[in-house]
Amino acid sequence: MSGKIISPGADRSAVHGMIEKLPELVNHDAALLRRGRYLDLDVLIEIGDVPYYVSIENGRIARLDRGPLLMRSWALAFRGADDAWRQFWQPFPPPHFHDIFALAKAGQFRIEGDVHPLMANLLYFKDLLAAPRRLAEGVR
């Protein structure tokens, strides 16, 4: 079952279309769901100036809402420009765009909020955030 998607307004770049596939990509990935099975968290993924609120329940994306939605709370945020996400989601990203910490170290991503759930579920988060790469590969 895919999460509910609210999509006001038109996408300004392909990356916005890619993130809206995130619930489907994650929720059909049994190995990823198993890896994240103990995780419940509200996460913010910001692409340029567009916030996406991702509600994770037992590793499954229960909701993905496109913002801005005032007063919507989140515990952990990943923020980057459209181009940083676009490069990150290529099947074979170039060096420094291939990993969330590489992007953060290069100043292309900001990782904010409570880092503990990220570090406790690091392999899960890395695979979740990289999941849209599979769209370009035509896997799904």
Added chain:
Amino acid sequence: MAAMIEPIVGRYANVAVAGRSHRIYFEEAGQGIPLVCLHTAGADGRQFRHMMNDPAITDHFRVLAFDLPWHGKSSPPDGFQDEEYRLTAAAYVAAIRAFCAALSLERPVVLGCSIGGRIVLRLAIDHAAEFRALIGLESAAVQAPWYDTSWLHRPDVHGGEVCAGLVSGLIAPQGPASSRWETLWHYMQSGPGVFKGDLHFYRAEPDWSVDLARIDTRVCPLYLLTGEYDFSCTPEDTARTAQQIADARVTVMQELGHFPMSENPAQFRRYILPVLDKIRASSGAI
């Protein structure tokens, strides 16, 4: 059908390092010029299994890889339960030299990756005459800390999983999934606090750049190879180090990251074989 038995043999050496006894596990394969391989932080000698299974290497080199104390199948020393493991350059150099002496290796080549890549610079600075050639993978004289390593060892985060998660980003995306995950598995198996203790070696040691000018590559050639996807020790970090050494040979390896020998062995082979050929040619081919 008979099993394919690999030519790798593993044994234990009881070696005193800086006055303390250690039970050191090592593997080896091949014959010829001794080639001692140093694993990355928080891992073990299994990273070199592909080199040890490659006749193009083992026909000419006796490839050896030992697990540093606390790593792999090498035990931590007696009393480890009451101490925090912290690697220092002095202890690392002592372990390498003790291992080479214990096995009576005559002017071995030393190839090290990551912390092993950095320590070969120390060997080049202080002990060049003992070695035939030195190869630093993902090597730099200085690496500024770029993240909070306290996450690597605390009771509310699984150490093996977080270590694997962290280093996963240092692997180039082009390599085979099986090699990526085998590389990560080694990190998942590391003892608690060991990866963090290895990284102490970067933080505690001063910038060695001032010593690099003392390296004489006529005494011992130095090869530095760094993967383009390594954002921990970047090609630029290696280049800065090499600029201060007369005749250090630098190669940037495409489609490789921080673990070239284990993350994509076929790709790494394209870069390491020519280096080993040069070493063999200049040391009077065996």
